[in-house]
Amino acid sequence: MPDSQDTQQPKVQWDAAQYLRFGGERLRPALDLMLHLPTQAAARILDLGCGAGNLSAILQQRWPEAEVLGVDGSEDMLAKARVSVPQVRFVAADLNHWVPEHKLDLIYTNATLQWLPDHAQLFPRLLSFLNPGGCLAVQMPVMHDAPLRLAQVELARSPAYAEVLGEVSERRNVLDMGSYYDLLRPQVATLDIWQTTYLHILKGADPVLQWASGSSLRPYLEKMEGEQLQAFRADYARRMQLAYPPRADGSTLLPFQRMFIVATLPS
Secondary structure, three states: OOOOOOOOOOOOOOOHHHHHHHHHHHHHHHHHHHOOOOOOOOOEEEEEOOOOOHHHHHHHHHOOOOEEEEEEOOHHHHHHHHHHOOOOEEEEOOOOOOOOOOOEEEEEEEOOHHHOOOHHHHHHHHHOOEEEEEEEEEEEEOOOOOHHHHHHHHHHHOOOOHHHHOOOOOOOOOOOHHHHHHHHHHHOOEEEEEEEEEEEEEOOOOHHHHHHHOOOOHHHHOOOOHHHHHHHHHHHHHHHHHHOOOOOOOOEEEEEEEEEEEEEOOO
16 A cells, blocks of 8 residues: 555545556565565465555465465555456455454555554554464554655645645554554564665656655545646645755655564464
8 A cells, every 4th residue: 555644544546557656666665574574384464455466476475375365445556456466365445444354374564554543453453363473564654754744734734725635634643663562562472663764766857746646645636636736736846846856966865764563473
């Protein structure tokens, strides 16, 4: 599922092509999370917020005997997934309420849980889906204080757009690392939590606008149309040019921070 931060899960139609425009940059943290997965066999694996299925395919390759299930709320993403990864079963569902039919050995969720509210309830709920010895592996963007996200909130509150964008939630869902430790440690056998800042080197015109248009800007963009939409995109692009100016070689550097959590239940 596309990256974003600080919002409850909106009813957003994701554009798979726009999101995958920066597929390499978005894939790297997902693969970094996989490096920390347990090595033992897993019979049932869930890719929660599977998007276009590229990570579901990697999970299936790593555990070829496992039953891998991809669940996502975007029909556009799932349509792409079903074509490109036919060996995996994909299901459309509201991630706030979906419950698996069977207990799972691994829940892998990349750039998804930041969309969902009430992590104090959500994370114990996800742990309850696991078999003994099962693993919950999470990656979430942590960008609520970065110009990329602050400009979205500031523009949405400005007089030019507040009437249309006022209903777009600004709630921060992601907690700090210490809160996740306090929440998860009493319930798990092993727990690893860390943050990494990736320095994405972007090319082309208005690359930060293009990046955000495939993820965190989607809830804002789909509320507008015509001249207002174009004005909002132009206003956001100008702010991003100031916050992330091009380097001497024409590249734009986008520091992007992400949190990782790998929790394993007692056997």
